Amino acid sequence: MELVYKGKTKDVYKLEDGNVLLTFKDDVTGEDGVFDPGANTVGLTIEGAGRSGLRMTKFFFEKLAEQQIPTHYIAADIERATMTVKPATVFGKGLEVICRFRAVGSFLRRYGAYCKEGQPLDAFVEVTIKDDDRNDPPITKEALAQLNILTEEEYAILEPMTKRISTVVKDELAAKGLELYDIKLEFGRDAEGNLMLIDEISGGNMRVYKDGTYISPLDLEKLVLS
Incomplete structure (x- = not known):
């Protein structure tokens, strides 16, 4: 194997x-020891987070395959915390949607001057540069x-695909629940x-709540896959 890239939460x-x-x-992203899926730095290390994220990713990628939504997923090895995927070319130096x-x-x-915390949004899509x-x-x-x-043509595919996956x-x-x-x-x-x-779909890249209470990534995996 040839190491291509060492990332914050995954190596390629x-x-x-x-x-x-x-x-x-x-490792998970966050600041001052607090998990934050939108943070740019590794904030803390949670034992078992890698396998937990992979189990969730495998579950959701297989759900998307049933819907015939294109992904890079091929297979996952939970014990080794590895996932085999198709090669992909990223947009620029990487985008997050x-x-x-x-x-x-x-x-x-x-x-915040125009909305309240937790205010409902209608599947609002935004793109950020990594x-x-x-x-x-x-x-x-x-x-x-x-x-x-x-391209604008690719964006016209990207936005509805993002809403559909989400x-x-x-x-x-x-x-x-x-x-x-x-x-x-x-x-x-x-x-x-x-x-x-590409990448993953796990508790590490989403915010999920139950009855108004935030659910941590490891707890989320237990609730979803139990």
């Missing part, structure tokens, strides 16, 4: 057959196109240039 290896291996770590159902996190920090030095700034469809990061996750959680407030997704292009979901 290239396999001899051309596919890619992701190794899930126990957030779907928001309630006003929390960075949305509330930016627009850039730790600039605090992952939001970017518009027009700017994405003019900077040659993502709604699948939201409905699965609702069936367990849980509410999805927001979720952070990543996309890339496959070998033919088609958009597909």
Whole structure:
């Protein structure tokens, strides 16, 4: 295996057959020892977080496969905390696509003069650039196109695909009495240039509440997969 990239929560290896291996770590993003899925730094290490995130990711990617939604997922090895995926080309240096159902996190920090915490949102989609030095700034469809990061035609696919994926996750959680407030997704292009979901879908990249109380990533996995 060839190490391609060491990330905050996962390392990426290239396999001899051309596919890619992701190794899930126990590190999670946050600040001052408090977990935050939108943070740019590793805030703490939670024992078992890697396998927990992989179990959730496997569960949701298989749900998306049933809906014929394109993803990079091939297989997962829970014991080794690894996932085999198709190779993907990222947009620019990487984008994050957030779907928001309630006003929390960075949305509330930016627009708090116009909304209340937890205020319902209608599957609001926003795109941010992965850039730790600039605090992952939001970017518009027009700017994405003019900077040659993502075409307007690709954005026209990306936005509804984000809503569809997020709604699948939201409905699965609702069936367990849980509410999805927001979720952070990543996309890339496959070998033919088609958009597909990449990275993971786990407690580490979403905010979920039960009866108004926040559910931590490890507790979420237990509730969803029990």
